[in-house]
Amino acid sequence: MASIGDPRSWYPVALSRELGSRPHAISVFDRNFVLFRDETGQPAAVGRYCAHMGADLSLAKVVRGGLQCAIHGWEYDTRGICRRVPGVGAPTDVHISRLACVERGDVIFVWPGPEPDWPFPAIPSLQVPRAARPRLLQFTCPVSAIALNGFDVWHFDSVHRRQVLSTPEVRSVAPGHLGISVTAAVRPGRVYDNALIALGYGTLHAQIDNWGGNLILVRNMSGGYVAMLGMIPAGTDSCRMYLIVLDEARKSWVGHVLQSALLEVYRAVAWAFVKSDVPVVSGMRPKKGYLIPGRDDAVQSFWQWWHALPRIEALPA
């Protein structure tokens, strides 16, 4: 799990469906927390141990949109503030720790502290995003290997069979952000690629936005779905990825039903693309290495940005 020293960013920690009627325990940023939903369904993340005597709040009840400790019934709201002590009222200054918490694409993300440095990035080009079922993947490489992959233009051809047509443009538009835009031609040969060319999708205008090092948004500027890759370290030199595919929500119920099928197709297509990377990033221990001027300039920019990203510090108690 993400720890002290990792970039400050939004980290995916659970699937939406894992937040049921009971608090859901997580370990992240070298601490223990519980996730739960308030009365409106908004997710919250607070410290796992009760301020009174340290009871485990993963055993608490969710009551009135807050947590009620299983031992003496102290209640905490979504900000971790103790709002009620049975028979006493509410002490004014008692609280437990809290993390900023959002839900996107049926995945719960947390920030390493109560106030994020930057808001969760908007999903580009989508007003009301609707997500396909997230796909959860394990990788035997650190997060940086996958982040680096998005800026490694050379591999687009050697691994993905997409011939880059112009010099990629790398730029940062906000703190925590680095993006790259690439125009590439689909190389014919494989059935799927031949079909893309036949359907008029032979040229790809891709925009890849990386936020905080671990959150990647990919879209084809010509239209179609947006892919979001949210990653979190999972032990030494391994990570977990939530692959989320998003499309503009259709308003009519007929459109909604048709879109359900389309999202499954998008999900399969996105996975087919990401799957090509699995054998090449598996076991990778990314380093700056011997970069070739001209071919590896975007990688050079990536490493400069990556090393300058603000890092997680010890959380307050």
Ligand code: FES
């Ligand atoms: S330990 Fe939680 S209310 Fe006493």
Ligand SMILES: [Fe+2]
């Ligand atoms: Fe790749």
